[in-house]
Amino acid sequence: MSLLEIENASVYYDDFQAxxxxxxxxxxxxxxxxxxxxxxxxxxxxxxxxxxxxxRRGRILFDGRPIDHMPTHKRxxxxxxxxxxxxxxxxxxxxxxxxxxxAYRNRKGPWTPETIYxxxxxxxxxxxxxxxxxxxGEQQALAIxxxxxxNPRLILMDEVSLGLAPxxxxxIYDAFPTLISNGCTILVVEQDVQHVLTVAGHVxxxxxxxxxxxxxxxxxxxxxxxxAYFGV
Amino acid sequence: xxxxxxxxxxxxxxxNVWVASRTNLIILGxxxxxxxxxxxxxxxxxIPWTRRLVDFFTLLALASFWNLMLGYAGLISVGQQGYIxxxxxxxxxxxxxxxxxxxxxxxxAAIGGAVIALPAAKLVFKLKGGYLAIGTWVIAEILxxxxxxxxxxxxxxxxxxxxxxxxGTDVRVPGSYWWGLASAVIAIGFxxxxxxxxxxxxxxxxxxNDLAAESSGVNLWRMKLYTYVIAxxxxxxxxxxxxxxxxxVQPAAAFSxxxxxxxxxxxxxxxxxxxxxxxxxxxxxFILREMTSKYGEWYFIVLGLLAIIVTIWSPSGLYGLVVxxxxxxxxPLQRKVKIRAAATEPQAVAAESGGTTV
Amino acid sequence: xxxxNAATQGILLGGLYALFAVGLSLVFGTMRLVNLAHGDLTILxxxxxxxxxNAFQFNPFYSIPITMAIMFVVGYxxxxxxxxxxxxxxxxxxxIVTFGLSMVIQNGLLLAFTANSQGLDAGRVENxxxxxxxxxxxxxxxLIIFLMAVVVIxxxxxxxxxxxxxxxxxxxSDDTEAAxxxxxxxxxxxxxxxxxxxxxxxxxxxxxxxxxxxxxxxxNQRLIFAFEAVIIGxxxxxxxxxLGGIILGLxxxxxxxxxxxxxxxxxGHLVFVIVLTFRPQGxxxxxxxx
Numbered sequence: 001m002s003l004l005e006i007e008n009a010s011v012y013y014d015d016f017q018a019x020x021x022x023x024x025x026x027x028x029x030x031x032x033x034x035x036x037x038x039x040x041x042x043x044x045x046x047x048x049x050x051x052x053x054x055x056r057r058g059r060i061l062f063d064g065r066p067i068d069h070m071p072t073h074k075r076x077x078x079x080x081x082x083x084x085x086x087x088x089x090x091x092x093x094x095x096x097x098x099x100x101x102x103a104y105r106n107r108k109g110p111w112t113p114e115t116i117y118x119x120x121x122x123x124x125x126x127x128x129x130x131x132x133x134x135x136x137g138e139q140q141a142l143a144i145x146x147x148x149x150x151n152p153r154l155i156l157m158d159e160v161s162l163g164l165a166p167x168x169x170x171x172i173y174d175a176f177p178t179l180i181s182n183g184c185t186i187l188v189v190e191q192d193v194q195h196v197l198t199v200a201g202h203v204x205x206x207x208x209x210x211x212x213x214x215x216x217x218x219x220x221x222x223x224x225x226x227x228a229y230f231g232v
Numbered sequence: 233x234x235x236x237x238x239x240x241x242x243x244x245x246x247x248n249v250w251v252a253s254r255t256n257l258i259i260l261g262x263x264x265x266x267x268x269x270x271x272x273x274x275x276x277x278x279i280p281w282t283r284r285l286v287d288f289f290t291l292l293a294l295a296s297f298w299n300l301m302l303g304y305a306g307l308i309s310v311g312q313q314g315y316i317x318x319x320x321x322x323x324x325x326x327x328x329x330x331x332x333x334x335x336x337x338x339x340x341a342a343i344g345g346a347v348i349a350l351p352a353a354k355l356v357f358k359l360k361g362g363y364l365a366i367g368t369w370v371i372a373e374i375l376x377x378x379x380x381x382x383x384x385x386x387x388x389x390x391x392x393x394x395x396x397x398x399x400g401t402d403v404r405v406p407g408s409y410w411w412g413l414a415s416a417v418i419a420i421g422f423x424x425x426x427x428x429x430x431x432x433x434x435x436x437x438x439x440x441n442d443l444a445a446e447s448s449g450v451n452l453w454r455m456k457l458y459t460y461v462i463a464x465x466x467x468x469x470x471x472x473x474x475x476x477x478x479x480x481v482q483p484a485a486a487f488s489x490x491x492x493x494x495x496x497x498x499x500x501x502x503x504x505x506x507x508x509x510x511x512x513x514x515x516x517x518f519i520l521r522e523m524t525s526k527y528g529e530w531y532f533i534v535l536g537l538l539a540i541i542v543t544i545w546s547p548s549g550l551y552g553l554v555v556x557x558x559x560x561x562x563x564p565l566q567r568k569v570k571i572r573a574a575a576t577e578p579q580a581v582a583a584e585s586g587g588t589t590v
Numbered sequence: 591x592x593x594x595n596a597a598t599q600g601i602l603l604g605g606l607y608a609l610f611a612v613g614l615s616l617v618f619g620t621m622r623l624v625n626l627a628h629g630d631l632t633i634l635x636x637x638x639x640x641x642x643x644n645a646f647q648f649n650p651f652y653s654i655p656i657t658m659a660i661m662f663v664v665g666y667x668x669x670x671x672x673x674x675x676x677x678x679x680x681x682x683x684x685x686i687v688t689f690g691l692s693m694v695i696q697n698g699l700l701l702a703f704t705a706n707s708q709g710l711d712a713g714r715v716e717n718x719x720x721x722x723x724x725x726x727x728x729x730x731x732x733l734i735i736f737l738m739a740v741v742v743i744x745x746x747x748x749x750x751x752x753x754x755x756x757x758x759x760x761x762x763s764d765d766t767e768a769a770x771x772x773x774x775x776x777x778x779x780x781x782x783x784x785x786x787x788x789x790x791x792x793x794x795x796x797x798x799x800x801x802x803x804x805x806x807x808x809x810n811q812r813l814i815f816a817f818e819a820v821i822i823g824x825x826x827x828x829x830x831x832x833l834g835g836i837i838l839g840l841x842x843x844x845x846x847x848x849x850x851x852x853x854x855x856x857x858g859h860l861v862f863v864i865v866l867t868f869r870p871q872g873x874x875x876x877x878x879x880x
Contacts, residue, residue: 050771090769104754104773105773146772310685355863362623362626366817370859381853532696535693536693537694540690543683543687
């Protein structure tokens with residue numbers, strides 16, 4: 001049984017259909033990447049898994065259990081955590097407070113502020129600083145750390161590389177194996193294909209609300225991916 | 233049927249942009265007839281009914297101005313009673329102190345409203361949303377307190393408009409009626425013409441999205457200012473008419489926040505942002521008033537509850553429900569796109585593209 | 591000289607206004623809702639206290655903790671049962687629904703209690719004062735009210751800064767959607783915020799009922815004073831609200847001293863206008879951007 005299963009999901013924004021009969025299976029312990037151009041539906045899919053959107057048709061199953069009508073805060077309790085698009089750390093809270101609030105639902109697990117600081121040492125000296133005073137890369141590390149504090153089984157990442165320098169992006173992706181070895185599954189959405197394909201075990205390419213291509217990165221050619229990305 | 237524009241884009245089809253359909257023109261004609269009948273009303277109806285209609289038209293005017301501010305410029309005012317009160321007292325000033333004919337005094341009251349609305353707007357626009365609303369209330373309170381503290385105006389107990397008394401009922405009531413009818417026509421007409429113009433589309437854009445409107449070059453701030461000033465002048469004008477009609481002005485009543493209560497109820501029930509909404513809302517309000525006004529507090533409780541219920545469950549008001557179900561607009565404000573097949577085809581087939589709204 | 595007395599009264603009055611203003615500001619900060627019924631919801635506890643005093647025949651001061659608890663529950667239920675449907679739906683819906691609520695509360699109170707002024711009789715303490723010197727005497731009751739305001743704000747600041755729930759409040763204020771993604775039940779937080787706001791307002795409402803009289807229609811003016819205190823002091827700052835209250839109170843009492851009591855409220859309004867014109871963000875504004 002897959003950890004996460006999206007079954008024939010169609011999601012609408014009022015009258016506009018953003019996802020058409022989506023089918024995705026994410027296995028426990030893998031890094032599943034969703035790529036695609038702007039507006040292809042990737043973020044919509046993440047928001048639906050997180051609970052901010054409800055599919056008009058279809059189901060979402062987590063560990064075999066349907067969760068499509070479960071409110072967002074309950075989903076955190078059962079182990080789904082989010083790193084939202086644009087970081088969205090809490091600006092008036094300090095770094096430490098941002099991390100602590102990630103543990104709001106008190107799930108047990110390996111992640112504590114101390115282990116987060118080990119993972120992202122750059123955050124340690126910033127412990128007491130207000131999150132609004134951090135750089136983009138620091139905020140991204142904080143956002144990931146905050147999501148990890150929920151000790152999730154599935155962590156949803158929305159465009160973590162957006163607006164960051166390549167060296168910072170690399171540092172973030174280098175952390176992924178540690179997340180996996182500590183019991184996480186990662187569902188990551190990216191516009192930047194290059195970096196994410198180096199870590200992903202499975203990739204799905206979105207185009208206009210549907211999946212145009214799916215498979216293991218080493219089984220897919222660059223031409224196939226480009227074609228699916230741009231819809232040629 | 234007037235065509236607003238004809239375009240011939242590259243695909244060869246011709247698009248006509250229709251603003252009114254034939255049904256709407258019939259309604260326009262009907263409306264003109266109704267207006268004529270209404271204008272002649274006092275001549276054949278008795279004083280009591282004429283008085284009721286003075287109340288109706290003045291309230292309709294107020295609601296239309298409020299609706300213009302809210303529905304089209306997104307300004308929530310819970311302080312229009314300030315302008316109503318100022319209008320009443322300005323009327324007193326011109327009629328009793330400066331000895332100008334009260335019916336002409338109404339015009340000066342409107343000007344007075346505009347003169348006060350201008351600086352008031354500059355102040356109040358520094359606030360946003362709900363705080364802006366309370367800000368407008370503070371303005372109304374300031375005006376009330378100033379007026380109530382000036383002994384010459386009769387202070388807290390108010391004063392009688394002697395000039396209006398001297399007119400006699402048979403002149404005063406029909407005169408108030410015609411002014412009342414005029415104010416309603418002005419309010420609705422103003423809203424209508426404002427919306428059909430480019431300025432009007434700008435205002436509707438504000439309603440939908442502040443940021444989008446700004447980036448499209450629409451001067452948001454100036455439009456909000458004009459709308460607020462127009463509404464201020466309009467409410468002051470109504471205040472003057474009410475003063476003539478009722479003969480007495482008193483701070484507690486003239487500046488009462490109950491006015492806002494009525495306006496909120498009317499606009500919400502009728503539907504915010506539509507021209508027809510205030511008409512329907514005022515009608516419903518009046519029926520309700522006839523049925524329950526002797527119950528005092530219950531009446532207000534019912535108004536409040538209905539406003540709450542309608543806002544939460546049917547945000548476009550009762551009229552909005554009608555619009556959604558039957559896609560029918562009394563006043564043609566939407567623009568329909570009719571697609572005609574390419575001119576080269578032997579048969580020109582006109583097919584409506586289904587009321588897409590602008 | 592009477593001016594010193596007036597100034598002292600004004601500062602102490604500021605404490606009362608702060609008690610009313612803090613709730614308004616808290617609700618706005620947490621859910622961007624301006625509650626036009628807030629004033630009425632501080633009059634309501636005075637009537638609750640009146641009923642308790644009539645039922646149990648004790649000193650009104652004892653009714654304060656009970657009233658606080660009742661108003662907390664009222665606030666929680668009001669928010670979760672009604673106002674949660676309006677949060678996030680735009681300013682218009684909030685204004686209309688809370689205005690309607692205000693009409694319902696005021697007229698409900700009129701029906702139940704008539705428009706007559708009521709008072710809560712606490713006995714001698716109402717008139718006790720501390721004599722500082724020949725010309726200055728400070729009333730016990732105003733002083734207690736002011737101290738309560740200071741205590742309440744201090745407790746609130748500590749609560750916000752140090753507790754899990756307080757952190758959740760701040761997170762929800764910063765970014766509601768992100769808070770939801772962290773597992774915070776935002777609807778519950780909003781209801782808690784309203785509960786706390788009304789609980790604090792109840793303190794002021796009952797104390798005010800002891801100090802002077804109250805009637806169902808007083809809510810409008812209270813709302814305006816609370817609003818002015820928030821704007822003068824600056825949004826987002828609880829201590830700012832106290833400062834705003836003090837400035838408003840001073841304006842009113844000094845205005846009465848200078849021009850006569852009929853002008854006191856107007857002077858307060860004018861000071862508000864001046865602050866809004868020259869420093870619209872308030873005197874102690876806290877702005878945080880991400």
